[in-house]
């Protein structure tokens with residue numbers, strides 16, 4: 001007697017857990033890098049994109065679009081570096097301040113559809129908070145924002161789309177001063193000294209030259225609603241195309257638990273070329 005077959009549809013490219021990763025169809029997310037100088041509006045632009053794609057009120061486990069800050073990939077400082085940081089003598093705008101290896105590995109895990117855990121960053125203590133971990137669930141679109149996300153070639157090549165938020169340096173400084181005083185535990189003198197000694201020169205040496213890698217430059221950041229709308233529209237089209245392509249590539253299979261001899265399988269008859277192999281529908 002043949003068991004009653006339940007046909008299910010899986011995607012050709014799915015490989016894990018019957019094609020699902022934690023209940024989500026497994027497919028590499030569309031990875032967008034968002035760079036720009038300090039306080040250019042990177043986080044705000046990402047927030048606007050998420051809002052326009054209707055993601056802000058969605059539970060974290062269910063989000064189609066997620067945003068990660070490169071600041072979560074600052075490397076741990078040695079005790080002497082912490083002392084320097086406390087005196088405003090550590091350069092947080094230099095590529096060496098980041099853990100490039102972990103950044104790359106984490107993005108590769110994300111592209112492989114894995115859940116990743118990322119510590120948050122504590123600007124007041126210049127350290128990662130391993131007691132406050134962000135869990136990033138598989139999503140369709142991942143935004144990765146930071147001053148040097150296009151600096152490291154091995155990281156840069158992972159992005160499907162690269163945005164550069166281009167806000168003039170006076171505006172950026174005018175925004176950084178109150179932000180660092182109100183949110184990051186600095187006083188005015190510290191902010192200005194750090195800006196003159198490290199932030200400005202490092203922007204010119206390491207961040208600004210990466211603008212040439214961007215696919216889209218967004219002048220004036222979040223004020224530029226036309227640019228943001230165009231980017232959101234483009235992301236929607238990409239997601240729709242991916243959805244359509246994956247639907248076209250679906251095949252029917254029998255549940256893994258049911259074992260059938262190929263010659264008696266209605267599923268096989270429907271999809272097989274006679275060699276016991278399932279085929280894509282045309």
Ligand SMILES: Nc1ncnc2c1ncn2[C@@H]1O[C@H](COP(=O)(O)OP(=O)(O)O)[C@@H](O)[C@H]1O
Pocket residue numbers: 036037038039040041042043044045175176179220221222223
């Ligand atoms: N278009 C804007 N108009 C006014 N303030 C802004 C605008 N964009 C960002 N800000 C403010 O400037 C500061 C830095 O913005 P943020 O998006 O965090 O920049 P970044 O992520 O590039 O460091 C924040 O306090 C933010 O609220």
Ligand SMILES: Nc1ccn([C@@H]2O[C@H](COP(=O)(O)O)[C@@H](O)[C@H]2O)c(=O)n1
Pocket residue numbers: 037038039042071074092093122123124125126127146147199
């Ligand atoms: N302990 C730290 C770590 C980083 N910074 C500064 O943060 C800036 C990057 O964040 P944005 O949101 O402004 O892109 C960077 O310019 C560092 O100087 C810091 O002050 N202290």
